[in-house]
Amino acid sequence: MIYLKEIVINVKCFNLKYTLECGQCFRWKCIDEKENEFVGVIKDRVIKIRQKENLLYVISNKEDNLEEVVKNYFDLYEDYEKIEKRIALIDENISNALKNTSGIRHLNQDFFETVISYIISANNNIPRISKSVNEISKRYGKEVMFEGEKYYLFPTMEELKDVKIKEYRDCGVGFRDAYIYQTVQDFLNGKITYEDAKNLSTEELRKKLLTLKGVGPKVADCILLFSCNKKEVFPIDVWVERVMSLLYFKLNDGKVKKKDILEYANKNFGLDAGIIQQHLFYNMRENMM
DNA sequence: TGCCAGGCCTTCC
DNA sequence: GGAAGGCATGGC
Numbered sequence: 001m002i003y004l005k006e007i008v009i010n011v012k013c014f015n016l017k018y019t020l021e022c023g024q025c026f027r028w029k030c031i032d033e034k035e036n037e038f039v040g041v042i043k044d045r046v047i048k049i050r051q052k053e054n055l056l057y058v059i060s061n062k063e064d065n066l067e068e069v070v071k072n073y074f075d076l077y078e079d080y081e082k083i084e085k086r087i088a089l090i091d092e093n094i095s096n097a098l099k100n101t102s103g104i105r106h107l108n109q110d111f112f113e114t115v116i117s118y119i120i121s122a123n124n125n126i127p128r129i130s131k132s133v134n135e136i137s138k139r140y141g142k143e144v145m146f147e148g149e150k151y152y153l154f155p156t157m158e159e160l161k162d163v164k165i166k167e168y169r170d171c172g173v174g175f176r177d178a179y180i181y182q183t184v185q186d187f188l189n190g191k192i193t194y195e196d197a198k199n200l201s202t203e204e205l206r207k208k209l210l211t212l213k214g215v216g217p218k219v220a221d222c223i224l225l226f227s228c229n230k231k232e233v234f235p236i237d238v239w240v241e242r243v244m245s246l247l248y249f250k251l252n253d254g255k256v257k258k259k260d261i262l263e264y265a266n267k268n269f270g271l272d273a274g275i276i277q278q279h280l281f282y283n284m285r286e287n288m289m
Numbered sequence: 290t291g292c293c294a295g296g297c298c299t300t301c302c
Numbered sequence: 303g304g305a306a307g308g309c310a311t312g313g314c
Contacts, residue, residue: 023295118295125294128312174310179297216297237295281295 002149007067009056013080016051016104022282023106024226026130027137027154039146041137043110046146061146075105075229087272087279093247094276097283104278107226110169111197112187113154114227119179119214121222128172135171147253157187172199179214186212202230225274234265234273243284 003081020028020038028040037050045062046071060066071077084102088095101171116136123130133154140155140163163184168177186192192208202224209220221235236258245256248264265273 119297121294122296123294123309124296124311127314128294131312169310172311175308176297176310208291213296218296222295238293239295285295 004059005063006057006059007036009058009067009070009076011051011054011056011076013103014051014054014056014074014076014105015082016049016056018101018282019074019105019107022101022278023126023285024107024222024278025109026126028134039151041144041151042069044153045069046144046151047169048147058094061144073108075108078106080105083272083285086247087269087276088271090268094279097279100287101279101282104274104275106229106231106278108229109227110154111194111223111227112157114223115187115209115212115215116154116180118219118222118226119212120173120176121185122176122216122219123215124174127230132172136168136173139167139171146220157184160184161188174216177214182213183215197228202233206228206233225277231274232271234262234269234277236259236261239281240277243280243288247280 008207016038017030017036020030020040025040027202028038031037031039031048032050033051036052037048038093039046039048041047045060045066048059049070050057056070058066058070070255080103084098089100104123113133117129117133120132135156138154140159141152142155142159144151144153161184165177165181168180173180184248192212196205196208205228206220206224209215215223218235218237221233224233234240241256241258241261244261244264245251249256249260265277269276
Protein backbone atom coordinates (compact mmCIF):
# COMPACT_ATOMS: atom_id res chain seq x y z
CA MET A 1 0.00 0.00 0.00
CA ILE A 2 1.47 3.29 -1.09
CA TYR A 3 1.27 6.14 1.38
CA LEU A 4 -0.46 9.13 -0.19
CA LYS A 5 0.08 12.55 1.23
CA GLU A 6 -2.99 14.56 2.12
CA ILE A 7 -2.97 18.23 1.28
CA VAL A 8 -5.09 20.86 3.00
CA ILE A 9 -6.51 23.87 1.20
CA ASN A 10 -8.09 26.90 2.82
CA VAL A 11 -11.35 27.96 1.22
CA LYS A 12 -13.80 30.80 1.51
CA CYS A 13 -17.36 30.89 0.19
CA PHE A 14 -17.22 27.29 -0.94
CA ASN A 15 -19.59 24.35 -0.50
CA LEU A 16 -18.22 21.11 -1.88
CA LYS A 17 -21.49 19.21 -1.71
CA TYR A 18 -23.54 21.87 -3.50
CA THR A 19 -20.84 22.31 -6.10
CA LEU A 20 -20.69 18.61 -6.95
CA GLU A 21 -24.42 17.91 -6.68
CA CYS A 22 -25.90 20.87 -8.52
CA GLY A 23 -25.85 19.02 -11.84
CA GLN A 24 -22.87 20.49 -13.65
CA CYS A 25 -20.79 17.28 -13.42
CA PHE A 26 -21.69 13.61 -13.69
CA ARG A 27 -18.91 11.44 -12.31
CA TRP A 28 -18.39 12.46 -8.66
CA LYS A 29 -19.59 10.06 -6.02
CA CYS A 30 -20.34 10.80 -2.39
CA ILE A 31 -18.62 8.04 -0.40
CA ASP A 32 -19.29 9.38 3.08
CA GLU A 33 -22.35 11.51 3.68
CA LYS A 34 -21.41 12.33 7.28
CA GLU A 35 -17.82 13.25 6.53
CA ASN A 36 -18.88 15.13 3.40
CA GLU A 37 -16.43 13.14 1.33
CA PHE A 38 -16.37 12.57 -2.45
CA VAL A 39 -14.32 10.65 -4.98
CA GLY A 40 -13.97 11.64 -8.60
CA VAL A 41 -11.69 12.01 -11.56
CA ILE A 42 -10.13 15.26 -12.69
CA LYS A 43 -8.55 14.73 -16.10
CA ASP A 44 -5.66 12.31 -15.49
CA ARG A 45 -6.04 11.65 -11.77
CA VAL A 46 -8.37 10.26 -9.14
CA ILE A 47 -9.17 12.64 -6.31
CA LYS A 48 -10.64 12.02 -2.88
CA ILE A 49 -11.81 15.19 -1.25
CA ARG A 50 -13.69 16.19 1.86
CA GLN A 51 -14.68 19.51 3.35
CA LYS A 52 -14.83 20.48 6.99
CA GLU A 53 -15.82 24.09 7.46
CA ASN A 54 -13.24 26.20 5.65
CA LEU A 55 -10.79 23.42 4.97
CA LEU A 56 -10.52 21.00 2.06
CA TYR A 57 -8.65 17.75 2.55
CA VAL A 58 -7.42 16.23 -0.68
CA ILE A 59 -5.71 12.94 -1.60
CA SER A 60 -4.80 11.79 -5.09
CA ASN A 61 -2.92 9.00 -6.83
CA LYS A 62 -0.99 11.75 -8.61
CA GLU A 63 0.55 14.35 -6.36
CA ASP A 64 2.32 16.74 -8.70
CA ASN A 65 0.59 20.11 -9.00
CA LEU A 66 -2.30 18.70 -6.98
CA GLU A 67 -3.16 21.93 -5.21
CA GLU A 68 -3.09 23.86 -8.44
CA VAL A 69 -5.26 21.29 -10.23
CA VAL A 70 -7.85 21.32 -7.45
CA LYS A 71 -7.89 25.09 -7.19
CA ASN A 72 -8.32 25.47 -10.91
CA TYR A 73 -11.03 22.80 -11.18
CA PHE A 74 -13.12 24.28 -8.36
CA ASP A 75 -12.47 27.86 -9.51
CA LEU A 76 -10.85 28.69 -6.18
CA TYR A 77 -8.76 31.49 -7.65
CA GLU A 78 -11.95 33.54 -8.05
CA ASP A 79 -13.41 35.65 -5.25
CA TYR A 80 -16.93 34.24 -4.90
CA GLU A 81 -17.65 36.24 -1.78
CA LYS A 82 -17.50 39.30 -3.97
CA ILE A 83 -19.56 37.66 -6.71
CA GLU A 84 -22.30 36.48 -4.33
CA LYS A 85 -22.55 39.89 -2.68
CA ARG A 86 -22.88 41.45 -6.09
CA ILE A 87 -25.58 39.13 -7.42
CA ALA A 88 -27.58 39.21 -4.17
CA LEU A 89 -28.17 42.90 -4.82
CA ILE A 90 -29.81 42.24 -8.19
CA ASP A 91 -33.16 41.04 -6.86
CA GLU A 92 -34.93 39.09 -4.12
CA ASN A 93 -35.24 35.85 -6.06
CA ILE A 94 -31.48 35.62 -6.22
CA SER A 95 -30.82 36.67 -2.63
CA ASN A 96 -33.44 34.14 -1.47
CA ALA A 97 -31.91 31.34 -3.50
CA LEU A 98 -28.47 32.18 -2.12
CA LYS A 99 -29.68 31.45 1.40
CA ASN A 100 -29.92 27.80 0.33
CA THR A 101 -27.16 27.61 -2.25
CA SER A 102 -24.28 29.85 -1.16
CA GLY A 103 -20.93 28.27 -1.96
CA ILE A 104 -21.73 26.72 -5.32
CA ARG A 105 -18.62 27.03 -7.42
CA HIS A 106 -18.47 26.99 -11.16
CA LEU A 107 -16.31 24.03 -12.25
CA ASN A 108 -13.62 24.19 -14.91
CA GLN A 109 -14.01 20.78 -16.51
CA ASP A 110 -12.26 19.13 -19.40
CA PHE A 111 -13.55 20.41 -22.74
CA PHE A 112 -13.78 17.12 -24.67
CA GLU A 113 -15.35 15.23 -21.76
CA THR A 114 -17.89 18.00 -21.25
CA VAL A 115 -18.88 18.05 -24.92
CA ILE A 116 -19.52 14.29 -24.95
CA SER A 117 -21.26 14.31 -21.55
CA TYR A 118 -23.67 17.07 -22.51
CA ILE A 119 -24.49 15.46 -25.85
CA ILE A 120 -25.58 12.51 -23.73
CA SER A 121 -27.58 14.83 -21.46
CA ALA A 122 -30.12 15.74 -24.15
CA ASN A 123 -33.60 14.52 -23.25
CA ASN A 124 -32.07 12.38 -20.52
CA ASN A 125 -31.93 12.26 -16.74
CA ILE A 126 -28.93 12.72 -14.48
CA PRO A 127 -28.61 9.14 -13.14
CA ARG A 128 -28.65 7.76 -16.68
CA ILE A 129 -26.22 10.38 -17.94
CA SER A 130 -23.82 9.40 -15.14
CA LYS A 131 -24.25 5.74 -15.92
CA SER A 132 -23.44 6.21 -19.59
CA VAL A 133 -20.42 8.46 -18.98
CA ASN A 134 -19.06 5.97 -16.44
CA GLU A 135 -19.59 3.09 -18.83
CA ILE A 136 -17.73 4.85 -21.65
CA SER A 137 -14.89 5.57 -19.21
CA LYS A 138 -14.80 1.99 -18.00
CA ARG A 139 -14.67 0.54 -21.49
CA TYR A 140 -12.31 2.96 -23.19
CA GLY A 141 -10.55 5.05 -20.52
CA LYS A 142 -7.33 4.32 -18.71
CA GLU A 143 -7.62 2.27 -15.53
CA VAL A 144 -6.17 3.79 -12.36
CA MET A 145 -5.70 2.03 -9.05
CA PHE A 146 -6.45 4.21 -6.05
CA GLU A 147 -6.65 3.00 -2.45
CA GLY A 148 -7.16 -0.57 -3.60
CA GLU A 149 -9.96 0.18 -6.05
CA LYS A 150 -10.20 0.56 -9.79
CA TYR A 151 -11.15 3.90 -11.32
CA TYR A 152 -11.30 4.96 -14.95
CA LEU A 153 -10.26 8.20 -16.58
CA PHE A 154 -12.55 9.65 -19.22
CA PRO A 155 -11.08 8.45 -22.54
CA THR A 156 -9.15 10.79 -24.78
CA MET A 157 -10.33 11.38 -28.35
CA GLU A 158 -7.50 9.10 -29.55
CA GLU A 159 -8.73 6.31 -27.31
CA LEU A 160 -12.16 6.64 -28.93
CA LYS A 161 -10.78 6.71 -32.46
CA ASP A 162 -11.93 3.25 -33.51
CA VAL A 163 -15.07 2.95 -31.39
CA LYS A 164 -18.11 2.11 -33.54
CA ILE A 165 -21.56 3.65 -33.31
CA LYS A 166 -23.04 0.44 -31.99
CA GLU A 167 -20.45 0.28 -29.21
CA TYR A 168 -21.64 3.64 -27.92
CA ARG A 169 -25.18 2.29 -28.05
CA ASP A 170 -24.00 -0.55 -25.81
CA CYS A 171 -22.97 2.06 -23.23
CA GLY A 172 -26.60 3.05 -22.87
CA VAL A 173 -26.55 6.35 -24.76
CA GLY A 174 -29.51 5.45 -26.97
CA PHE A 175 -30.10 7.49 -30.12
CA ARG A 176 -27.18 9.77 -29.22
CA ASP A 177 -24.73 7.09 -30.38
CA ALA A 178 -24.21 8.53 -33.86
CA TYR A 179 -23.86 12.05 -32.46
CA ILE A 180 -21.03 10.95 -30.21
CA TYR A 181 -19.32 9.04 -33.00
CA GLN A 182 -19.47 12.01 -35.36
CA THR A 183 -18.28 14.47 -32.70
CA VAL A 184 -15.29 12.30 -31.79
CA GLN A 185 -14.33 12.22 -35.49
CA ASP A 186 -14.74 16.00 -35.68
CA PHE A 187 -12.34 16.41 -32.76
CA LEU A 188 -9.84 14.00 -34.31
CA ASN A 189 -10.03 15.85 -37.63
CA GLY A 190 -9.44 19.18 -35.93
CA LYS A 191 -12.82 20.65 -36.83
CA ILE A 192 -12.92 21.77 -33.20
CA THR A 193 -9.99 21.87 -30.79
CA TYR A 194 -8.89 22.59 -27.23
CA GLU A 195 -7.30 25.76 -28.59
CA ASP A 196 -10.72 26.90 -29.78
CA ALA A 197 -12.05 26.46 -26.25
CA LYS A 198 -9.23 28.56 -24.88
CA ASN A 199 -8.94 31.27 -27.50
CA LEU A 200 -12.27 31.93 -29.21
CA SER A 201 -14.80 34.46 -28.04
CA THR A 202 -18.04 33.17 -26.57
CA GLU A 203 -19.98 33.85 -29.76
CA GLU A 204 -17.36 32.32 -32.06
CA LEU A 205 -17.09 29.22 -29.91
CA ARG A 206 -20.86 28.81 -29.60
CA LYS A 207 -21.16 29.01 -33.37
CA LYS A 208 -18.56 26.30 -33.75
CA LEU A 209 -20.14 24.06 -31.11
CA LEU A 210 -23.50 24.35 -32.87
CA THR A 211 -22.01 22.72 -35.97
CA LEU A 212 -21.48 19.49 -33.99
CA LYS A 213 -24.13 16.76 -34.23
CA GLY A 214 -26.22 16.58 -31.09
CA VAL A 215 -25.21 20.02 -29.92
CA GLY A 216 -28.03 22.55 -29.88
CA PRO A 217 -28.34 25.88 -28.07
CA LYS A 218 -28.76 24.45 -24.57
CA VAL A 219 -25.97 21.88 -24.80
CA ALA A 220 -23.64 24.46 -26.35
CA ASP A 221 -24.31 26.87 -23.49
CA CYS A 222 -23.63 24.18 -20.87
CA ILE A 223 -20.32 23.39 -22.52
CA LEU A 224 -19.41 27.08 -22.61
CA LEU A 225 -20.33 27.53 -18.97
CA PHE A 226 -18.99 24.33 -17.43
CA SER A 227 -15.76 23.85 -19.33
CA CYS A 228 -14.80 27.11 -21.00
CA ASN A 229 -15.29 29.51 -18.11
CA LYS A 230 -17.82 31.63 -20.02
CA LYS A 231 -19.74 32.79 -16.98
CA GLU A 232 -22.05 35.10 -18.89
CA VAL A 233 -23.92 32.34 -20.75
CA PHE A 234 -27.34 31.31 -19.50
CA PRO A 235 -28.32 27.75 -20.47
CA ILE A 236 -32.10 27.36 -20.61
CA ASP A 237 -33.44 23.88 -19.99
CA VAL A 238 -36.89 22.80 -18.80
CA TRP A 239 -36.01 23.64 -15.18
CA VAL A 240 -34.64 27.08 -15.88
CA GLU A 241 -37.64 27.72 -18.09
CA ARG A 242 -39.88 26.73 -15.19
CA VAL A 243 -38.10 28.73 -12.52
CA MET A 244 -37.75 31.84 -14.67
CA SER A 245 -41.39 31.69 -15.79
CA LEU A 246 -42.50 31.38 -12.19
CA LEU A 247 -40.25 33.97 -10.57
CA TYR A 248 -39.86 36.61 -13.26
CA PHE A 249 -42.93 36.25 -15.48
CA LYS A 250 -45.41 35.13 -12.80
CA LEU A 251 -46.55 32.16 -14.85
CA ASN A 252 -46.63 28.59 -13.61
CA ASP A 253 -47.24 26.83 -16.90
CA GLY A 254 -43.78 27.50 -18.31
CA LYS A 255 -45.04 29.06 -21.52
CA VAL A 256 -42.66 31.97 -21.65
CA LYS A 257 -40.59 31.95 -24.81
CA LYS A 258 -36.92 31.11 -24.43
CA LYS A 259 -36.07 34.21 -26.37
CA ASP A 260 -37.80 36.39 -23.78
CA ILE A 261 -36.13 34.58 -20.88
CA LEU A 262 -32.73 34.99 -22.47
CA GLU A 263 -33.36 38.66 -23.13
CA TYR A 264 -34.32 39.18 -19.50
CA ALA A 265 -31.23 37.32 -18.23
CA ASN A 266 -28.83 39.16 -20.49
CA LYS A 267 -30.28 42.51 -19.56
CA ASN A 268 -30.55 42.00 -15.81
CA PHE A 269 -27.93 39.41 -14.92
CA GLY A 270 -25.19 40.52 -17.29
CA LEU A 271 -21.80 38.85 -16.94
CA ASP A 272 -22.95 36.86 -13.88
CA ALA A 273 -25.86 35.16 -15.68
CA GLY A 274 -24.25 31.72 -15.65
CA ILE A 275 -23.56 31.85 -11.91
CA ILE A 276 -27.08 33.03 -11.21
CA GLN A 277 -28.50 30.26 -13.36
CA GLN A 278 -26.77 27.68 -11.17
CA HIS A 279 -28.23 29.09 -7.96
CA LEU A 280 -31.77 29.37 -9.35
CA PHE A 281 -31.57 25.90 -10.89
CA TYR A 282 -30.23 24.18 -7.78
CA ASN A 283 -32.56 25.98 -5.40
CA MET A 284 -35.55 25.12 -7.58
CA ARG A 285 -34.67 21.43 -7.71
CA GLU A 286 -33.75 21.05 -4.06
CA ASN A 287 -36.17 23.35 -2.29
CA MET A 288 -39.11 24.29 -4.48
CA MET A 289 -40.38 20.99 -5.90
C1' DT B 290 -49.52 1.99 -19.30
C1' DG B 291 -48.00 6.35 -20.21
C1' DC B 292 -45.15 10.16 -19.15
C1' DC B 293 -40.89 12.34 -18.30
C1' DA B 294 -35.89 13.15 -18.39
C1' DG B 295 -30.70 19.65 -17.88
C1' DG B 296 -33.03 18.62 -26.36
C1' DC B 297 -31.81 17.89 -30.94
C1' DC B 298 -32.60 16.45 -35.67
C1' DT B 299 -35.34 16.11 -39.70
C1' DT B 300 -39.16 17.22 -42.26
C1' DC B 301 -42.51 20.18 -43.81
C1' DC B 302 -44.68 24.46 -44.34
C1' DG C 303 -37.48 30.54 -39.54
C1' DG C 304 -40.84 28.26 -36.99
C1' DA C 305 -43.83 24.25 -35.68
C1' DA C 306 -44.44 19.30 -35.19
C1' DG C 307 -42.99 14.58 -34.56
C1' DG C 308 -39.60 11.10 -33.59
C1' DC C 309 -36.10 9.41 -30.85
C1' DA C 310 -33.45 5.04 -26.89
C1' DT C 311 -33.96 3.88 -22.40
C1' DG C 312 -35.06 3.48 -17.49
C1' DG C 313 -37.73 5.11 -13.52
C1' DC C 314 -42.00 6.27 -11.56
